[in-house]
Amino acid sequence: MPLTMTPRVLLCFTLLLAALTLAMPSSARVMPDLYEVSEAVPSRGTTDRTVATSRGLERVFVRVTGDLEIASHPKLAPELEQARKYVQGYRYESDNNQLYLHLSFDPQAVNDLIHQLQLPLWPNNRPGTLVWMAVDTLQGGRDTLRQEDYPELFGLLDGLALERGLPLDFPVMDLNDQRNMPLGSLWAQDEGAAERAGVRYRPDATLMGRLLQTSGERWQANWLLIHGGRSYAFDATGSSLEEVALRGVNEAANQLAERYAVRSSDTNIASAVVVEISGIRSFAAYSQATSYLQGLAQVSSADVVAVDGDRLLLSLTSSSQLQTLRDVLALNRNLQLAGEDGMVDLTGYRAPLGSAQNPLRYSWH
Structure with missing residues (x-):
């Protein structure tokens, strides 16, 4: 018997799809505002605008290169002093009696300078990262960190995500999340639990942190970044919960930028x-x-090398390592990795992965 939908059923179905869409943040987001910043300024004067423009360009370079210490690069300092050369437009805004200078920098000019100075360039197509955190305090014991309980902390993390150009998501921690990621599994940084609990969010990367208060003013944190079939463990110490949380996200951004950055110094080793x-x-x-x-x-x-039915064969020229290129391709949810059964001849020889005889195989969805 064919299924028919009344207008009311159709409306409910549409609302359900919308709810599912909200529960599953998009991965591999294109970050559109990497070259725009707002700087607090004391006045509209030329001197204050010059100083703020230099600070703003430094922030843009951190976002675009993925290097938190990029301002210390010796060849960049003169360019920061002449930051106005890279300004595409600016305007002033006021909020709560504070004056802000909103700056838009020219993406092409900034990227050209990055290429000229042979700095890394972190493309704006970046992995959506899901962050799970558990805390153990001297007074309250161990618990999962939730946005409703720590709004100031999560606000700081959102601000840091904007500064680094890293798209962050946080679990809603409803009954479904609590069942799939119980506190014990989160504290143990169970990768299997992270995979199960992440199904509804479909992240490109998962960051798990356990934040421990060791004394009144001392905190330590253990972090685990899971991405692309690999795990990266790192630690952080500080004087507050906020400090060790921010350091964890900062290091995750460093790791992901290192993985995806394009370096102009590699252009001489491009391969197909x-x-x-x-x-x-x-x-x-x-x-x-x-x-x-x-x-x-x-x-x-x-x-495009060939088109055969529904199959498309392309030759890509890239200076990135093969694994980095595969990681980048995996960020597009339309591309699903297929089998890699390259032809093997009678001698047992298998053609190199990425060659014409053994291409990287994907299916389009």
Whole structure:
């Protein structure tokens, strides 16, 4: 018997889909405002604007290179003193009696300088990161950190995510999350639990932290970043809960920037990687797939080699390592990794992964 939907059922179904969409933040987000900042200023005077513009450009370089210490680069200091050269536009805003200078820097000019100085460039297509945290205090004992209980802390983390250009998400910690990620598993940094609990959020990366108060003014934290089938453990110490939490997110941003940054010093070692994409059943899919690959900062060219039915074969020229390129491709949810069963001849030889005989295989969804 065919299923029919009355207007009321259809409305309920639509609302359910909307709720599911809100519960599953998009991964691999394109960060649109990396080149825009707001700086508090005491006046509209030229001197104050010059100082604020230099500070603003430094913040942009941190976001775009992924390097928290980039301002110490000796060749960058003169450019920060002449930051006005890179300004595309500015305006003043007031909020609670505080004057702010909103600055928009020219993305192409900034990127050209990064290339000229051979600095790393972290492309704006960045991994959505889901953050789970547990706390153990001297007074309250051990518990899961929830936004409603620590609004100031989570506000600081949101601000840091904006400064680093790292898209962060936090679990809602409803009954579903509590069942899939019980406190014991979170404190043990159980990667299996993280995988199960992350299904509803579909993150590209997961960051788990256990934050321990060791004395009245001493805190320590153990962090685990899970991404791309690999795990990175690191520690943080500080004088407050906020300090060790911010240090954890900062280090996660450092790790991800290191993984995805494009370095102009590598341009002399560019190589070709062959990619096969199945499931290209329309011109729209063809256009979306080729446009995505051609737009990647890690790819200098993406040439169509052949089209066979629903299969598209492309040759990508990239100076990134093969694993880095695979990590970048994995950020697009439309690309699903397929099998890598390269042809093996009678001698047992398997063609290198990414070659014409053994391409990187994906399916388009």
